[in-house]
Amino acid sequence: MRLPSPRIEIDLAKLEDNTRCLVTQLAHRGIEVTGVTKAVLGLPAAAEAMLAGGVTRLGDSRLDNLTRLREAGIEAPTMLIRSPTPAEAEQAVAVASISLVSEPSVMLALAAAAGRAGMVHEVILMVELGDLREGVLAADLLPLARKAATLPALRLVGIGTNLACRNGVDPGEAQMAELAELAGMIRTELDLPVPLISGGNSANLTWALRADTTEHASSGITDLRLGEAILLGTDPVHGVPIDGLHTDVFTLVASVIESLEKPSMPWGERGFDSFGGVPTVADRGLIVQTIMSLGRQDVELEGLTPPPGITVLGASSDHLVLETPTRLEPGTELRFRLGYGGLLRAMTSPYVAVVQVSEKLFEAAEVPPLAGQGPLRQ
């Protein structure tokens, strides 16, 4: 069978392994995992792999993705991890079990929609702890919680925070202790159980997986919402692989369309390239320049790792330009690792097919199709 190209290959067995590894380690610290599927656009097969690996629920920032999960017949609890707009309240209560919220009017809309549907919708109130994305300031949390507690058809089940995503603020002991303390305050003041203390995302793992486990068993944090770490096997704060996780769940495969010996130095008057940049180029004489049928519309260069011996020189919308040791026959497939941004963009590109592979097929295809190929002569 000829596989489509370009494509993303997903190894679901490795995805499940990664999930189980994190779920097991965090369970020792009293933390459940919400498996976040937004980078794979709520791909049902990826969600199933996360569930098989032990996540408590699934999370996604987009209602369309949660809808996709529900339409695939997945009945696990779901968390809408980006606040809906008031207009989206109806769809939110239909496809999400829990919503993360920070605005009274959104809570009102959710309560009304849940009431109309004859359901109870659960909410987690988001608290701003310094990264300056979503959430109310700590001083405004109790009034918001009071409001939530009075709304029929709404159940206040927890509080949460999100760090690192916007300003790179590193989630650590101080913020987690503050969040746990705020939950304690709500429990006391409102006499509510508030069981879900959702401490953050993959950037929280450095804190959560620290060696001194006993301290964290009582940290008060009961949930982390994990996407990147499960999917890529890396710690986003330090960009390094996490012990025991596969970093090759995803492989981007594309095909050669041109591979010619050319000077490395452009000639002629130079202005901006197609994205407003002026690339600096060193003259390295003649090189083999190889073009893949892939471009910025499909992938981000940051974090794009070509096979050994090959370097990425640049890209325009539809042409990824590489330097290869030898000329490659058009149609030759090359395999790339992706960073988070690249994964997100490739999954979102309508031009990139998504293919699920078994571990075996994946390993058989791992060897880049370069070996033994001498330079082609025209």
Ligand SMILES: *Cc1c(COP(=O)(O)O)cnc(C)c1O
């Ligand atoms: C994207 C997101 C996550 C998951 O982040 P990862 O870095 O992929 O683990 C968790 N919570 C919120 C609110 C998010 O927007």
